[in-house]
Amino acid sequence: ARRIVIAGAGLAGLRAGEALRDGGFDGELTVIGDEPHPPYNRPPLSKQVLTGTMDPDRCRFPADRIQATWLLGTRAAALDRARRTILLHDGRQVPYDGLVIATGRRARPWPGRVPPLGVHTLRTVADSLALRRAVDPATRVAVLGAGFLGCEVAASLRTLGVATVTLIDIAPHPMPGLGPEIGARVAAMHAEHGVRLRLGTTVARFEGRRRVTALHMADGTRIPADVVLIALGSVPNTEWLAGSGLALHRGSVLCDTHCMAVGADRIAAAGDVAAWPHPRLSEPFQVEHWTNAGDMAKAAAANLLAAPAHRTPYTPVPTFWSDQYGAKIQSAGLFGHATRRTVVEDDPGSGRLVVEGDRDGELMGAVTVNRPRALIGYQRALAASPAPAA
Ligand code: FAD
The missing domain is CATH 3.50.50.60 (FAD/NAD(P)-binding domain)
Structure with a gap:
């Protein structure tokens, strides 16, 4: 691909750009973002930025490394796959040979x-x-x-x-x-x-x-x-894909295990906007958390650059965290898909709590409060356990 376009200048868009350059892509790279800012970090927005302990400028990610044309403050309005062109809201047209969709979600x-x-x-x-x-x-x-x-x-x-x-x-x-x-x-x-x-x-x-x-x-x-x-959840930013023929799953871009949009060889998707099959689940799933946005973007970029036969499946152990009153809540795996939960540690004094989730005896995930080391153990165990077909 000589020209790769990234739609969406959030975390996934930025990490995809970095991974494309790291993967040897030296063609033209264009990033389209509808916010006026270059990519920034969202987790502090509900925490330190809201409490006033972090200046919003400090949320900004360094983005110079990827040598791209940044089209900011403008929206991708339509995708014409036959002409391999993105139509912008302001009427401009951006041609692509390869495309990464990373338009994320917005508040419901x-x-x-x-x-x-x-x-x-x-x-x-x-x-x-x-x-x-x-x-x-x-x-x-x-x-x-x-x-x-x-x-x-x-x-x-x-x-x-x-x-x-x-x-x-x-x-x-x-x-x-x-x-x-x-x-x-x-x-x-x-x-x-x-x-x-x-x-x-x-x-x-x-x-x-x-x-x-x-x-x-x-x-x-x-x-x-x-x-x-x-704060009732979010909806995917995929209206601009209407009429493109791309498959959606509950509004998210439906990908295969290689983060490639189903049926579209030149189009990958990553981050909050994407849904993809998981070996332990019967339905495509989607992850709306920080770690996945970066990891999936790297996988999507590598697979976009690779020939189809050399693509690698993306099978993460999904993780996320939440900070409330200084307590750290963390989750690993598909905890929400467990059919049984077991409290394995509960110490209200220190605030520690560890809950495991399993499905018919198979570990599905765990959630911890103030037990980061326990969470790392679960991440390792989940990454090492073979994933049977759902
Ligand atoms: P986004 O960050 O949504 O970026 C997509 C970008 O694309 C946006 O700038 C959007 O405006 C732009 N865009 C949309 N449509 C178009 C279009 N048509 N054309 C051009 N650009 C477009 N996760 C955790 O794991 N832990 C946390 O503590 C945590 N805290 C969070 C706190 C807040 C307030 C929020 C909002 C999210 C938090 N998250 C957290 C989730 C995490 O920030 C997201 O998973 C991550 O931002 C997803 O990155 P993304 O690049 O896929 O999408």
């Missing part, structure tokens, strides 16, 4: 009406700064969704001194994907730090014409709120 919006002021989502550095500007100690904040993002924001706002933070989820415990044992610990941490937990219920409607004033809950109660963060 609330499906109903929301007042125009006071309702936030968090995905970008601009979102993080807007949320921080919107709160002071007296602001009443409601966080809708107690997944990792909602939990981190609740913790950061309490750390900032915001007195009234309510964390809402329809599930009976926070971080529902990690099961009730971890959920109970996370709930206890938030309660201890003064977060009001409203679990097992959801919002019926938002109150406020111009600015949000309260949430009316499905159970008939009313939660006064000056600011609401919607």
Whole structure:
């Protein structure tokens, strides 16, 4: 390939560019990104940037190494595979011989009406700064969704001194994907730090014409709120691929085990936007976490440069972490696909907690709180265990 285009200037886009250069690609490289900034790191946006302990400039990744043409502040609007061209939002056309799709995801919006002021989502550095500007100690904040993002924001706002933070989820415990044992610990941490937990219920409607004033809950109660963060997961940025003929799985770009878009020999995908088959699972899966974005981008770049017969399957042990009140929660493997969970260590004094998940006796994954060494052990065990066909 003489011209490779990377669509999406996030972590996966950057790491793909680096891996292409490291892999010997010396042709033209173009990176298209719709945010005005070069690639930056998102995890601090719900943590240190929100609490004000990290300047947002420090989130920026060094990006000079990859010698690319950066087309920033402009969006890929359509993919014409017959002409091997990407049409940009501003009308320009960018031809490619090889393409890496790394357009990531964006916050899932609330499906109903929301007042125009006071309702936030968090995905970008601009979102993080807007949320921080919107709160002071007296602001009443409601966080809708107690997944990792909602939990981190609740913790950061309490750390900032915001007195009234309510964390809402329809599930009976926070971080529902990690099961009730971890959920109970996370709930206890938030309660201890003064977060009001409203679990097992959801919002019926938002109150406020111009600015949000309260949430009316499905159970008939009313939660006064000056600011609401919607943290209900994310949706893939793949609208621009409509009409391209690329296969999607729940909106994500469907790849084969080599990170190549199914049926498209010159197109790879990586990071939050991609779905691909896993030997232990019957359905394609997708990972919306930091480590995968980088690792998958490297695999995708190497396979894009390789002849089809020399491509290597991408079979990671998915991992992620979340930081809340100084506690480190980490996950390895396919914990959410376990059919049984076992608490193997529980020490509320030190805050340590280790939960293993298995499926018919086969280790699927583990989640740890404040036990990074245990997590590394599980990562090794999972990487070493043969993956039977699902
Ligand atoms: P993205 O980072 O979403 O980058 C995609 C880029 O493409 C974006 O800049 C997007 O604007 C751009 N784009 C979209 N559509 C187009 C288009 N049509 N044309 C051009 N550009 C386009 N993970 C963890 O494991 N641990 C954490 O603690 C953690 N904390 C997080 C905190 C926050 C606030 C957020 C938002 C995420 C966090 N994550 C965390 C997840 C992690 O940041 C993501 O998995 C990672 O950013 C994915 O990288 P990506 O490059 O695939 O996608």
